[in-house]
Amino acid sequence: MGLNLIVLVKQVPDTQNVTGNAMKEDGTVNRGALPAIFNPEDLHALEAALRIKESVPGSRVHVLTMGPPTAVQVLKDSLYRGADFVALISDRRFAAADTLATSYALKCAVEKIGSYDIVLCGRQAIDGDTAQVGPQTAEKLGINQITCVSEIVELDAQKRTITARRSIEGGYEKIKASLPILLTITDEGFTPRPPSAIRMMTYKNATTAMSGGDFDETYLTGGAGLKAENAINLWDSNAIGADPEHCGLAGSPTKVRAIDLVVLKSEDIRMIENSDEAIGDMVHELVADHTLG
Amino acid sequence: MAAKNSVMVFVQQDDGKVAEVSVELISKARDLADQLKTQVTAVLIGSGIGKAAEPLIPYGVDRLYTVEHKGLEHYTPVPYAKVLTQMVRKISPQIVLYGATTTGRDLAPRIASALRVGLTADCTDLKIGSYESKGRSYENVLYQIRPAFGGNIIATIVSPEHKPQMATVREGVMKMGDPNPDFKGEIIAESVDLDPQDFPSQIVERVKEEKLVNLKGAQVIVAGGIGVGSKENFKLIQQLAHALGAEVGASRAAVDAGYVSKDHQVGQTGTTVRPRLYIACGISGSVQHRAGMDESARIIAINTDPEAPIFQIANYGIVGDLKDVIPRFIKAFRAKA
Numbered sequence: 001m002g003l004n005l006i007v008l009v010k011q012v013p014d015t016q017n018v019t020g021n022a023m024k025e026d027g028t029v030n031r032g033a034l035p036a037i038f039n040p041e042d043l044h045a046l047e048a049a050l051r052i053k054e055s056v057p058g059s060r061v062h063v064l065t066m067g068p069p070t071a072v073q074v075l076k077d078s079l080y081r082g083a084d085f086v087a088l089i090s091d092r093r094f095a096a097a098d099t100l101a102t103s104y105a106l107k108c109a110v111e112k113i114g115s116y117d118i119v120l121c122g123r124q125a126i127d128g129d130t131a132q133v134g135p136q137t138a139e140k141l142g143i144n145q146i147t148c149v150s151e152i153v154e155l156d157a158q159k160r161t162i163t164a165r166r167s168i169e170g171g172y173e174k175i176k177a178s179l180p181i182l183l184t185i186t187d188e189g190f191t192p193r194p195p196s197a198i199r200m201m202t203y204k205n206a207t208t209a210m211s212g213g214d215f216d217e218t219y220l221t222g223g224a225g226l227k228a229e230n231a232i233n234l235w236d237s238n239a240i241g242a243d244p245e246h247c248g249l250a251g252s253p254t255k256v257r258a259i260d261l262v263v264l265k266s267e268d269i270r271m272i273e274n275s276d277e278a279i280g281d282m283v284h285e286l287v288a289d290h291t292l293g
Numbered sequence: 294m295a296a297k298n299s300v301m302v303f304v305q306q307d308d309g310k311v312a313e314v315s316v317e318l319i320s321k322a323r324d325l326a327d328q329l330k331t332q333v334t335a336v337l338i339g340s341g342i343g344k345a346a347e348p349l350i351p352y353g354v355d356r357l358y359t360v361e362h363k364g365l366e367h368y369t370p371v372p373y374a375k376v377l378t379q380m381v382r383k384i385s386p387q388i389v390l391y392g393a394t395t396t397g398r399d400l401a402p403r404i405a406s407a408l409r410v411g412l413t414a415d416c417t418d419l420k421i422g423s424y425e426s427k428g429r430s431y432e433n434v435l436y437q438i439r440p441a442f443g444g445n446i447i448a449t450i451v452s453p454e455h456k457p458q459m460a461t462v463r464e465g466v467m468k469m470g471d472p473n474p475d476f477k478g479e480i481i482a483e484s485v486d487l488d489p490q491d492f493p494s495q496i497v498e499r500v501k502e503e504k505l506v507n508l509k510g511a512q513v514i515v516a517g518g519i520g521v522g523s524k525e526n527f528k529l530i531q532q533l534a535h536a537l538g539a540e541v542g543a544s545r546a547a548v549d550a551g552y553v554s555k556d557h558q559v560g561q562t563g564t565t566v567r568p569r570l571y572i573a574c575g576i577s578g579s580v581q582h583r584a585g586m587d588e589s590a591r592i593i594a595i596n597t598d599p600e601a602p603i604f605q606i607a608n609y610g611i612v613g614d615l616k617d618v619i620p621r622f623i624k625a626f627r628a629k630a
Contacts, residue, residue, distance in 0.1 A: 099402070099412070100409065100411065127442060128414075128441060129415065129561075130415070131398050132398075132401075132405070132412060135370070135402035136402045136406040138370075138403070139403040139407055140406055144370065145370050147370075147395070148399075163497060166395075168396075169394060170502050171499070171501035171502055172499075173499045174498040174499075175494050176495045176497050177493050177495070178493060252411075253409070253455040254411035254412070254437075255424075257424055257436065257449040257451045258448070258449040259446050259448050260448075261447075269604055269610045270609050271610045271612070272609050272611045274611055274613030274618055274621070276624070279621045279625050280628065282593075282609055283629055284625070286591070287626075291569050292570060
């Protein structure tokens, strides 16, 4: 009996490589100037799911992402690496969602898939670094969670139990829990595999299928095989049965009041010459006012 | 004054010891509550926590609720979230603060989801102010201020229409106040009903080492960045720190490059420090790094690049190679001290 695995991923602007033109003059972020990438820890979560699939025969890896149409890129990447099923959750109604509204939409999408054993996602996304969507999705699904997972120590598909190692300050915990469960994965383990060349050939022109009706379960039997046509499912708010009141801006308690560009303090800096004498004077001054010594 | 509309702090304990960040948050909650003319409440959950409760009162807690249960000795998400959600519903505070620790970041989102309220992660400042939107104005709103987008912007987040307003704050960001032994607060023991199914997680093993690096308590920090150039060169940083009796810090880039272990990392994703003196060596001064050290009383920046942003927040700047500057620094200190 295989396991149903659901991986939640996000396409993010590459905030770790911000260049000069990434900010507009009014202080807002010029998203267009930042390359969009697969959120790094989500790639580790996908890898964890693929490894579980390899260790428990008959398992299926589903990848869901919420985002604009351009986010299909992370779904294609997931297909290249071995995902069995991918869906883009996209709707204007989801725009400007905070973590609460995001986790609500993800919960609806997970429930559309129906039965699941393990939901996985990266610990946090590099654009917000909140680490909130994982635990909030778990709470909305009414399931347990293990966050900051670096290793799966044991997985017993028969007894439906998992033991995972999670990082805590100055050490780790090993937690044993029963399925279903949500795991958030850190970048300490599960080094992502590269995309497979064969799968890239198959899926590079994958198209998107609009799915309005019931969830098509035929793929669960494995009958679908590798087919690029309609490989990417598109679900809008109706398709996942989401209440518009809980989606996007309407479903987000938090509002952005102000955005400020980071402005450096312009203090009077004293430049010290790189010489024995100048450095000696500076040290003497710092010792004299008890900063040093 | 009642506990309703109070400013609440979730007090984290590990092995019966209260986390420092929780005391820092109580101090901040006291400030906020005074501005809002309301009480500070706190919730302490655990097993055998009696001794931990009393010392918290002098930091300004009006009402401290303790929840004792054998199964709550160590944190696990499901029972803690159940208990705290019940307590928040019962007390009905206007603000709830959590330490942005592994525990706080695991717990707070579950509470926010259950109560359908807003939560802002990793705030670096909290203020009270007004907010206007769509012709409506709100008073006494919590400004939840945090870096976003990899630290390139500072966002002020509000959740004016939902109570409580909730935020997590990293250790070291808020100042711990001085305890006032005359402060009068009440300790209230609460009981909870928990069933075996409320404990779906079992801690099989728990390994926690005392931090060998004490950046937070350090008065002087000598920190190295990627500009140090190599693990070999990083010894210069250690030599200067040793000579000055200082702690060794590092930027994320230096940690990622393997010059030094992650315990030494200063910055938004590392430790937040506020020493008397911070000596930044070969650190360009990214926003993320500055977020963790710009409250230092004095900053010395040493860098070969005169355009490095670190010079903009430094009090003393030395343009030069560490291999020349650091030996000169050590020599000067030995001569003067």
